[in-house]
Structures are given as structure tokens and as C-alpha cells.
Amino acid sequence: MSDDNANNSPASRLKGLIAKRKGLGSRKTLLVLGPVVLVLAVALGYPLYLRIMTHESTDDAFVEAHVVSMSPRVAGHVAEVPVHDNQWVEKGDLLVQVDQRTFQVALDVAKARLQSADAAMQEAEAEVSAARSLVAQRNAALSSNRSELAQARAGVDEYAAGHSRDENDFKRMDEMVEAGAVSRQEYDHARAQAAVSKAKLLSARKKIDTQSAQIRQAVASAQAAEDELLQAQAVVDKRRAEANEAEAQVRQAELDLSYTRITAPCAGFVTKKSVEPGAYVQVGQQLLSVVGRDVWVVANFKETQISGMRPGQPVDIEVDAYPDVVFKGRVDSIQRGTGSRFTLLPPENATGNFIKVVQRVPVKIVLDRRNGGNGYLLAPGMSVIPDVDLADRPGHDGLAAADPGRATAMQ
Known part of the structure; x- marks a missing residue:
């Protein structure tokens, strides 16, 4: 009798009422916040989904440039080397002077x-x-x-x-x-x-x-x-x-x-100098390299990634050396052949057991600004991650105006 009275006491009834109201409040909060969370998830996830569906990226990409290896056409002793590593030279500047007397x-x-x-x-x-x-x-x-x-x-x-x-x-x-x-x-x-x-x-x-x-x-x-x-x-x-x-x-x-005067064939930076005055050089011996200022990116995309890729599409380029900087560029051209096709010993798939491997296709990407701009150093061999916007599909008319020969090749 005492337990029934305790349960029916005002305090007990108040606690039950409070508990019931808390349950109703939680259900109301879920009903209100659920759609909001769903809308936020869709709002934030859909652009990410679109980007994933309309962009192709690869980490198999590197900076490239014109690299000219300099070697002598005549043999002899080196009389003078007026340049040093990483020096900028103009076209026609003297790089190495071989003894002229003979x-x-x-x-x-x-x-x-x-x-x-x-x-x-x-x-x-x-x-x-x-x-x-x-x-x-x-x-x-x-x-x-x-x-x-x-x-x-x-x-x-x-x-x-x-x-x-x-x-x-x-x-x-x-x-x-x-x-x-x-x-x-x-x-x-x-x-x-x-x-x-x-x-x-x-x-x-x-x-x-x-x-x-x-x-x-x-x-x-x-x-x-x-x-x-x-x-x-x-x-x-x-x-x-x-x-x-x-x-x-x-x-x-x-x-x-x-030929005793070895001059720069183009403007660029002296790189990998391996010759000093007094050394005897042979014909064809590599003495140094001249790296041009203009650079571009060669990205090796999987063959399954290039179906929607076209010259002229914009590219966001991230360089490992500058993780907080995004360089802008565009697709210049797509190589007519996979990388393995142009190796020294191309694979012969007509003999032996065949194992299908997804091939890589080199894609040339040019930068919108020369050498990246803003004073950033982009050197050949640096690793980059390009992100190609496949949603931008330049028409043949615009492509023909920029490069008629390439437009014909794409048709």
C-alpha cells in the first residue's frame, strides 16, 4: 500500500512527466535536425561527386623542359671553361674552349x-x-x-x-x-x-x-x-x-x-657541368647540359582516364615542392601511343602468356604562365599532380583557330 502511494505521489508524477517530455523533445530534435543534416550532406557531397566524375588526376606526372646535352665534335685539351653550374647563358655564349693551336x-x-x-x-x-x-x-x-x-x-x-x-x-x-x-x-x-x-x-x-x-x-x-x-x-x-x-x-x-668553340645552342641554365680546363675530351663526350627556361608537364594518365580528355581543357597543377600553390595550365596534346610502346624493347604480346596491364598515355600540359610565374622555380623532373577538368569540352572550331593541324588530327 505504501509502494502504491509512493508511485502516485506528486514527485513521482513530476518525474514521469519530465521523462516523457524529454523523449518527445529528442524525437522533435531528430525530426528537425535530420533533414538539415541530409540537406547539408547533399549540398557538400554533390559538388564533390561532380568533381570526382568530371576531373581526372594522376600522381605519375613530372615537369619537363628542353635539355640540350653539349659534347665536342673534335678531340683535344680544354683551354677554357668560362661558365659554372646553374649559370644563365644566352644563345651563342661560349661554354667550352678547346685548344685551337693544332x-x-x-x-x-x-x-x-x-x-x-x-x-x-x-x-x-x-x-x-x-x-x-x-x-x-x-x-x-x-x-x-x-x-x-x-x-x-x-x-x-x-x-x-x-x-x-x-x-x-x-x-x-x-x-x-x-x-x-x-x-x-x-x-x-x-x-x-x-x-x-x-x-x-x-x-x-x-x-x-x-x-x-x-x-x-x-x-x-x-x-x-x-x-x-x-x-x-x-x-x-x-x-x-x-x-x-x-x-x-x-x-x-x-x-x-x-668546333673548338662550343657555344650555347639556346638560352638556358648550365647544368651538370663535368669539364674543367686542362682535361682531354673525346668526340661525343658529354660535358654539360643547357636547360631552357620554358617548362611543361608530362602526365602519364591511365588509358581509362583519357576518353574524355581534349586539348585545351583547363588543368590545376599541384607541385610537391609548393603544396600550398595551385598552378594553372591546359592540355596541349595527347601522345599517339602508350609509354611502353616507345620503350627500347616494346612488349611483344603476340608471343608467350599475355597479362593485361592498364597502360599509361603521356599527356603534355602547358602552363598558362611562363615557368609557372610568380618567381616559383619549376625544374625538369619535379613531381606534380595535375587535375584535368573534363567538363570543359572545347569545340573543334575553337581548337581549329588555335591549331588547325591538331583539330584535323582530333576529328
């Missing part, structure tokens, strides 16, 4: 040989000129002999006609002198005239023989002069070839002398 002597010897070859060629050309003059002289003599032969042949015809006339006259006189129709004096005159014309005819024929012999001799002399001219021209050709060879040797010696 190459200068070789150039002087080559020039002397060229002068000697030129003198020999001039002498041979003079001999050709003399041979040409002799050929012209011999040809002129041959022409003169032929003209004299033609005149002699004409004289033979004339003397033959005169001798035929005088012989006929003498025969008539011989018949008439027996009949007493002409005097003895006229007969003797006719006989003498026939003998004279015969002698002239014989002399003309002898002259023809003489002129023919002279022509044969002149032809032989002219041929000999032609042969001498050909020989002189052959000597000139030989001397000209020797002169050309000597000139080529001079140019080669000049090139070797110029």
Missing part, C-alpha cells in the same frame, strides 16, 4: 696545299692555251697546204692543156716540115715549145706530190697538236680536282677550328 696549324697546311693546287692548275691552263694556239697554227698550215694543193691541181690542168696543144702543134709541124711547108726554124720552135710545156706539166705534177706529202705531214702535226691539247686538258681537269679537294680540306679545317 687545328690552326692544320688549317694553315690546308691553305698552303690549296695555293699550290691553284698554281698547278694555272700552269696547266697555260699549257692548254699554248696547246690551243699550236692546234690553231697547225690547222692554219694544213689549210694553207690544201689551198696550195688545189692551186697545184689547177696548174696541172692548165699545163696539161698547154702541153696537149703544143704536142699537137709539134705533130703538125713534123708532118709539114717533111713536105717543106714550114721552115726548119718554126719546126724547132714547135718542138721546143712542146718540150717546155711537157716539163712544166711534169713539174706541176711533182708539185702535187710534194703538196700531198706536206698535207699528210700537216695532218699528222695537227693530230699531234690535238692530242697534246687533250692531254693538257686532262692535266687541267686533274689539277682542278686537286684544287677542289684542297679547297674542301680547307673548309674541313675551318670547320674543325670552329
Whole structure:
């Protein structure tokens, strides 16, 4: 009876009422805060979900730049190295000077040989000129002999006609002198005239023989002069070839002398210098490198990440060296081939057991500001994490305006 009274006491009823009100308050708080928490979760999670769905990132990415390895084209002792590590140099600045004395002597010897070859060629050309003059002289003599032969042949015809006339006259006189129709004096005159014309005819024929012999001799002399001219021209050709060879040797010696000066092919920073004055360097030996100022990023994305990637898409770049800085860039190009395809020994999947491995595709990313801007040092090999915004999809029109060749390749 006492327990029932205790439970029905005012204090007990007050405690029960308070407990009931606390339960109702908790349920009301849950009913009010539940939707608020859900809305906040959706508001905060949806952008994160969208970013995950519209962005691709990788930690297999590094800074790249133009790195030119400098090596000598000629062997020799180093006379001077006017640069030091990490020094900025302009295009054409002297990096390494190889001792020039040996190459200068070789150039002087080559020039002397060229002068000697030129003198020999001039002498041979003079001999050709003399041979040409002799050929012209011999040809002129041959022409003169032929003209004299033609005149002699004409004289033979004339003397033959005169001798035929005088012989006929003498025969008539011989018949008439027996009949007493002409005097003895006229007969003797006719006989003498026939003998004279015969002698002239014989002399003309002898002259023809003489002129023919002279022509044969002149032809032989002219041929000999032609042969001498050909020989002189052959000597000139030989001397000209020797002169050309000597000139080529001079140019080669000049090139070797110029190669003793190793200059910067582009502006950049001297890096990894491994040469000092007095050292003997060989052809092709790496002496130092020149790193250009312009840098970019090469990111090796998985092949499953590049389906929505296009040139021109914006990229947020985080550099491990500057964790609180975000660099801005854009996708420049996507390599036509995976990284493994261009290794020294590409995998041959047609033989042996095949295990599928997700391949990596290099993507070139350029920075919006040169070298990152704001004085931050970005050097080749530094690790970065690029984040590509796939939601930004540049059209072919804009891409064509920037780079028509690339737009054609993307179509």
C-alpha cells in the first residue's frame, strides 16, 4: 500500500512527466535536425561527386623542359671553361674552349696545299692555251697546204692543156716540115715549145706530190697538236680536282677550328657541368647540359582516364615542392601511343602468356604562365599532380583557330 502511494505521489508524477517530455523533445530534435543534416550532406557531397566524375588526376606526372646535352665534335685539351653550374647563358655564349693551336696549324697546311693546287692548275691552263694556239697554227698550215694543193691541181690542168696543144702543134709541124711547108726554124720552135710545156706539166705534177706529202705531214702535226691539247686538258681537269679537294680540306679545317668553340645552342641554365680546363675530351663526350627556361608537364594518365580528355581543357597543377600553390595550365596534346610502346624493347604480346596491364598515355600540359610565374622555380623532373577538368569540352572550331593541324588530327 505504501509502494502504491509512493508511485502516485506528486514527485513521482513530476518525474514521469519530465521523462516523457524529454523523449518527445529528442524525437522533435531528430525530426528537425535530420533533414538539415541530409540537406547539408547533399549540398557538400554533390559538388564533390561532380568533381570526382568530371576531373581526372594522376600522381605519375613530372615537369619537363628542353635539355640540350653539349659534347665536342673534335678531340683535344680544354683551354677554357668560362661558365659554372646553374649559370644563365644566352644563345651563342661560349661554354667550352678547346685548344685551337693544332687545328690552326692544320688549317694553315690546308691553305698552303690549296695555293699550290691553284698554281698547278694555272700552269696547266697555260699549257692548254699554248696547246690551243699550236692546234690553231697547225690547222692554219694544213689549210694553207690544201689551198696550195688545189692551186697545184689547177696548174696541172692548165699545163696539161698547154702541153696537149703544143704536142699537137709539134705533130703538125713534123708532118709539114717533111713536105717543106714550114721552115726548119718554126719546126724547132714547135718542138721546143712542146718540150717546155711537157716539163712544166711534169713539174706541176711533182708539185702535187710534194703538196700531198706536206698535207699528210700537216695532218699528222695537227693530230699531234690535238692530242697534246687533250692531254693538257686532262692535266687541267686533274689539277682542278686537286684544287677542289684542297679547297674542301680547307673548309674541313675551318670547320674543325670552329668546333673548338662550343657555344650555347639556346638560352638556358648550365647544368651538370663535368669539364674543367686542362682535361682531354673525346668526340661525343658529354660535358654539360643547357636547360631552357620554358617548362611543361608530362602526365602519364591511365588509358581509362583519357576518353574524355581534349586539348585545351583547363588543368590545376599541384607541385610537391609548393603544396600550398595551385598552378594553372591546359592540355596541349595527347601522345599517339602508350609509354611502353616507345620503350627500347616494346612488349611483344603476340608471343608467350599475355597479362593485361592498364597502360599509361603521356599527356603534355602547358602552363598558362611562363615557368609557372610568380618567381616559383619549376625544374625538369619535379613531381606534380595535375587535375584535368573534363567538363570543359572545347569545340573543334575553337581548337581549329588555335591549331588547325591538331583539330584535323582530333576529328
